[in-house]
Amino acid sequence: MPPPPPLTAAITLAPLLLFLLLARPTVSWRPWPNAQPNSTDFLYGGSKKYEGSSEFVHLKYHMGPVLTANITVYPIWYGRWQSSQKRIIREFIASISAVDSKPPSVSGWWKTVQLYTDQTGANISRTVHVGEQKNDRFYSHGKSLTRLSVQSVIKSAVTASTRPLPINPKSGVYLLLTSDDVYVQDFCNNICGFHYFTFPSIVGYTLPYAWVGNSAKLCPGVCAYPFAVPDYIPGLKAVKSPNGDVGVDGMISVIAHEIAELSTNPLVNAWYAGQDPVFPVEIADLCEGIYGTGGGGSYTGQMLNGKDGATYNMNGIRRRFLVQWLKPARTVPLSDGWAGLLVMPRASPLGAKLLALDKKHSEVQLLCWLNKRRLRAGEGRTPKPTDTSMSVSLGNMSLFP
Numbered sequence: 001m002p003p004p005p006p007l008t009a010a011i012t013l014a015p016l017l018l019f020l021l022l023a024r025p026t027v028s029w030r031p032w033p034n035a036q037p038n039s040t041d042f043l044y045g046g047s048k049k050y051e052g053s054s055e056f057v058h059l060k061y062h063m064g065p066v067l068t069a070n071i072t073v074y075p076i077w078y079g080r081w082q083s084s085q086k087r088i089i090r091e092f093i094a095s096i097s098a099v100d101s102k103p104p105s106v107s108g109w110w111k112t113v114q115l116y117t118d119q120t121g122a123n124i125s126r127t128v129h130v131g132e133q134k135n136d137r138f139y140s141h142g143k144s145l146t147r148l149s150v151q152s153v154i155k156s157a158v159t160a161s162t163r164p165l166p167i168n169p170k171s172g173v174y175l176l177l178t179s180d181d182v183y184v185q186d187f188c189n190n191i192c193g194f195h196y197f198t199f200p201s202i203v204g205y206t207l208p209y210a211w212v213g214n215s216a217k218l219c220p221g222v223c224a225y226p227f228a229v230p231d232y233i234p235g236l237k238a239v240k241s242p243n244g245d246v247g248v249d250g251m252i253s254v255i256a257h258e259i260a261e262l263s264t265n266p267l268v269n270a271w272y273a274g275q276d277p278v279f280p281v282e283i284a285d286l287c288e289g290i291y292g293t294g295g296g297g298s299y300t301g302q303m304l305n306g307k308d309g310a311t312y313n314m315n316g317i318r319r320r321f322l323v324q325w326l327k328p329a330r331t332v333p334l335s336d337g338w339a340g341l342l343v344m345p346r347a348s349p350l351g352a353k354l355l356a357l358d359k360k361h362s363e364v365q366l367l368c369w370l371n372k373r374r375l376r377a378g379e380g381r382t383p384k385p386t387d388t389s390m391s392v393s394l395g396n397m398s399l400f401p
């Protein structure tokens, strides 16, 4: 038996890990049950626990490969899935390359991922297809999976006697999706999904893969937050999910998180921060829980509200989704046409001070990004006629007007 794969890449206990790694507070947030020592910290996290900024966290390139060729995602549907649920997830993945979606769009979000390159200067692929799919309706490895048995499920899918999934180590992403009655090691306690690569000794190949679970029955308040809220944090209110399925709508951001990280760090030797590859901090980790301008701590940031009352932040093919923001590849001058989020406690004096400093230097390291125009359009803010410079909002406070 090989050693158990390390806890990587996951939507991990990022706040704690980052704190250890960087000895500074972080903005990444989910209502994890075991990070619950004092629930008032959650509510006021934005002004207390997260004071300071992780704007100086630099992702480093460690010379490994990234996914530069057209990416194909192979879904493995483990357990019982309704076809309507599968459709939401497939359409989300297909939306990544749907460049004609109305802004702010999923394809606009993916542009942040495309900014990452390998050592030859090749960018992450613009194209992400949904490939062949595999059903594992009868729970081939039971209703409780470990990190290692997840690899065995993938092995079954690529070695099945009928219609096995193709072997595509260079641009394939194997996406194991477990139904709401399946428990996976550490699910709900500190992860909602994770990514890694398969071991040749188990699967026969080194294949980048991710697992994401449907939390609808086990812990929607954690992994489908903010479409559900945990009852141990008073004062948080759930918002309406855009596709009418709390578990699946909550999975979307986790799937997005894992695909973004797999693309930039498929073998866990490419883009990450921190000294320890066992606990890499990757492009989605820093911005977990941030869906809009001003986000940080338990505050999601400004999101969009549909006429039907649903909450979302981007458009895809025929649907709307709520997807977390990502860490950009580099510092970009203000004139670059990008906008983003400087994560700061809302309207705190510290935030104002740092921004003043940044303004003087006319450059700002932004943490979580969206294309500026899309952001504007999406948030329904009125663009100012001469607004060519960067605009950064802290909650309701808009700077660089």
Ligand SMILES: *[C@@H]1O[C@H](CO)[C@@H](O)[C@H](O)[C@H]1NC(C)=O
Pocket (backbone or CB within 6 Å): 037, 038, 039, 040, 041
């Ligand atoms: C939670 O934190 C507040 C303020 O920091 C403190 O007054 C309170 O005693 C703490 N509660 C617990 C259960 O630790």
Ligand SMILES: *[C@@H]1O[C@H](CO)[C@@H](O)[C@H](O)[C@H]1NC(C)=O
Pocket (backbone or CB within 6 Å): 070, 127
């Ligand atoms: C990659 O995808 C694009 C868009 O779907 C397509 O035009 C192109 O032919 C693909 N390239 C390869 C090598 O398959």
Ligand SMILES: *[C@@H]1O[C@H](CO)[C@@H](O)[C@H](O)[C@H]1NC(C)=O
Pocket (backbone or CB within 6 Å): 111, 114, 115, 116, 117, 122, 123, 329, 330
């Ligand atoms: C590729 O990455 C470089 C470096 O981040 C960036 O300047 C360029 O715009 C990227 N190209 C695309 C198509 O995203």
Ligand SMILES: *[C@@H]1O[C@H](CO)[C@@H](O)[C@H](O)[C@H]1NC(C)=O
Pocket (backbone or CB within 6 Å): 396
């Ligand atoms: C946000 O800004 C508007 C207009 O400047 C103001 O009326 C409103 O009170 C502000 N809201 C908050 C929460 O600060």
